[in-house]
Amino acid sequence: MGRSPCCEKAHTNKGAWTKEEDDRLISYIRAHGEGSWRSLPKAAGLLRCGKSCRLRWINYLRPDLKRGNFTEEEDELIIKLHSLLGNKWSLIAARLPGRTDNEIKNYWNTHIRRKLMSRGIDPATHRPLNDAENRVQDHEVQASAAAPNAISFASPVSAAAAAVKQEQDPSITSKSSMFGVFGEINNKDGRGTLLERCPDLNLELTISPPRLNEPEQPFKNMDRSLFFGCNLGMKNSSDYSCGDGSDIGNSTSSGKRNSGSTGYDFLGLKTDVWDYRRLKMK
DNA sequence: AAACATTGCAACCGCTCGACT
DNA sequence: TAGTCGAGCGGTTGCAATGTT
Numbered sequence: 001m002g003r004s005p006c007c008e009k010a011h012t013n014k015g016a017w018t019k020e021e022d023d024r025l026i027s028y029i030r031a032h033g034e035g036s037w038r039s040l041p042k043a044a045g046l047l048r049c050g051k052s053c054r055l056r057w058i059n060y061l062r063p064d065l066k067r068g069n070f071t072e073e074e075d076e077l078i079i080k081l082h083s084l085l086g087n088k089w090s091l092i093a094a095r096l097p098g099r100t101d102n103e104i105k106n107y108w109n110t111h112i113r114r115k116l117m118s119r120g121i122d123p124a125t126h127r128p129l130n131d132a133e134n135r136v137q138d139h140e141v142q143a144s145a146a147a148p149n150a151i152s153f154a155s156p157v158s159a160a161a162a163a164v165k166q167e168q169d170p171s172i173t174s175k176s177s178m179f180g181v182f183g184e185i186n187n188k189d190g191r192g193t194l195l196e197r198c199p200d201l202n203l204e205l206t207i208s209p210p211r212l213n214e215p216e217q218p219f220k221n222m223d224r225s226l227f228f229g230c231n232l233g234m235k236n237s238s239d240y241s242c243g244d245g246s247d248i249g250n251s252t253s254s255g256k257r258n259s260g261s262t263g264y265d266f267l268g269l270k271t272d273v274w275d276y277r278r279l280k281m282k
Numbered sequence: 283a284a285a286c287a288t289t290g291c292a293a294c295c296g297c298t299c300g301a302c303t
Numbered sequence: 304t305a306g307t308c309g310a311g312c313g314g315t316t317g318c319a320a321t322g323t324t
Contacts (some may be wrong), residue, residue, distance in 0.1 A: 015317090016292075038309060054310075055293065089314060106291050108311075295315075302308080302316070 013047045017056055021046060025053055026061055059102045066098025070107055078104060079114060083126040 013021070028044035034057065036043075037050035046053060070078075074096060081092040089101035089108075096104065108123075116123040 014294075036309085049294090051295090051311095052293075058311095059292075077315095087313065102292080102311075110290055197320085284324105286322105288320105290320080293315105293317085294310095296313095297324105298312080299310090301310105302311080303306085 012041075012049050012052070014052075017060075021048065022056070022061060025057060029057060029061075047094075053100075059100045062100075064098060065100065070111075074099070075112060075115070078108065079116070079126075080111075082108065082123075 024044050024046055026048075028040065032043070037054045039050070040046075040053050041048045041050055044053075048056075077096065078092060081095055085091050087105075088280050093099055093101040093104050113123040116126075117129070120129050121127065258267045
């Protein structure tokens, strides 16, 4: 038995929204609030899919949206956030009040990409376009790590695939870390590029400790658990080391282990593993 | 003025995840 | 434990607006 469709497609409108539909949606949400998108269209008298209503509200009708052109400051902030987060548009949007993920995504694809290209910067990697030396060879890494030195939120599947690849091919280094933090810090002392690149950027990430009793062998449970173990490429620095989870899976460890500890010390918080899903923007 | 090409963005689609039963 | 639902996300598409020839 398959999952039921989100709406009866035969009886729903598609395409551009009319003024009347907008008014209906606005007045319904004003009266009843957001949520229950599945039942909303019927209750509001709209011949639309609930998903479509949600999108229309979030991306266009919400009263707190900031319309109009992006400012230069917003441009730069988006670039910085993208260099750190990759194509995590919702996370980027969370740092830009009044802007939506869809809007930022479109803006990135139409304006900022071109802007970076004109500066000679690869928008995918945030490195100079002719910086061949820095090209990452592993395809899996390229697909999931939009930005070297960036935190990647690779899927468990691709992470597992990377792990298998790494086991099969020892030449694949920690750059293709299965646990989703890619790239290396290229500073001579091996410290802090990630933070130094954007010293004025306040991400205010809320990081919670890992769940207790996290499975010790993540491979057995990879579809349910993605570990945000990481070394941030700072494997030679005791200041920035943290779990990359590789020892858990008996793979090559690329993280520096704190002596006498059962885990790594990420930002001073000792832990075995991190779950990126618990990383939330304030 | 017309035809064609390009751009920008709203909307859709498919997928994933957490919650619930 | 497995199935289902509701919600959210990122990639892609379609089309109107605009620019160019």
